[in-house]
Amino acid sequence: MLTLQKRILKENKTIKISGSKSISNRLLILNHIFLHFKIHNLSNSQDTQLLQKALESDSETIDIHHAGTAMRFLTSYLAIKEGKTTVLTGSDRMKQRPIKDLVSALRSLGAEIEYLENEGFPPLQITGKKIVKNSVSISANVSSQFITSLMLIGAKLENGIRINLEGEITSRPYLEMTRKILKELGIECQISDQLITVKPLSTKEHFISNERFTVESDWSSASYFYSLAAIGKRIINLQNFKSTSIQGDSVLQTIYCKYFGINTICESGEHLISLMPIYYFPHPKEINLNLNDAPDIAQTICVTATALKIPFHLTGLATLKVKETDRLEALKNELLKIGCRTEITDTEIKSVEFFETTENISIKTYNDHRMAMSFAPFALVKSITIENPEVVEKSYTQFWEDFDAITDTN
Ligand SMILES: O=C(O)C1=C[C@@H](OP(=O)(O)O)[C@@H](O)[C@H](O)C1
């Protein structure tokens, strides 16, 4: 339990967030498939550390805990690690997060993967094999991580890979992120409407053109500071960010400018951005957003909107039900404690009513780092207790230190 007494935002503080978890996890996999290259500003998140440890271990069982990207990326990685059989497992929640579309796609390419408990879910037993087939179809509306997982091994396959995407594509910017990283490392990849192709790197040519890769800082983590700046109306500076990014969550700049009056000012050459509140910003009547491209910032936006009592209607949230927790249910329950009654469907959340809350607000975090971090800025409105605050480690190890550094109890 962590009780945050009502806080104010300190003036003009600077925070340094570590590398993007998504970029880091892609680079670690590529680093182990191909030649090793140097990675700077690697994420210090628990998910990235778990993946790094898994890639370096020779153990027959890998427990990846709550790390979704690591689970999905390792599935393809281990499927092509010839001569090795590994059991890939995770937390209780991981055993409820789907993986069937990815396993079926890999099996159709010739991979040997068995379910050890429930059909369609981890744990998996994976026996690495040489894969020569190169054409695969996969439904694209459950998790983009399945598709990235296939893209990451594509260039290692003798004939590359052609991935036909079926249905609506969720979290599309993450696929673009993968393509851009592959390109930067000298791997040819194309994404057209519903088809992704990755060219093979021939054995002679096993060469990565870039010897060093600097990871941009994590835009999903930055969202909590946008929320603080919007609620606390003070400037916050963030280090190691640029306005142009390969992370889809950098759309925060547009969203927080349009709905919450936060301008993002970039110091050219400094890799520093300043979140500047517009002091007399008229609140919009309603926030209407489709977050199919940026699901990880949904919780942050709901809490900022509730703190400022701006009605919201967020759509495109189908994947939220299969993340660290059912984030739609979790939001509905916990927003009620901070004064917002919502209606949810399987894909949307809509505010229905704002009301004054009583004291002793205690927020459950459901083993979900983003529940803890997205509700923390509400401490600028009222004292609030965060249950199991250590969950933040999954993506942002020093979150509470940074939160303390820029807020004050006076
Ligand atoms: O590829 C990635 O790094 C991620 C893709 C997204 O998942 P889905 O595609 O399952 O929505 C996102 O929510 C997750 O935090 C990271």
Ligand SMILES: C=C(OP(=O)(O)O)C(=O)O
């Ligand atoms: C959904 C997330 O992570 P993952 O799917 O990698 O567990 C997240 O970080 O919000």
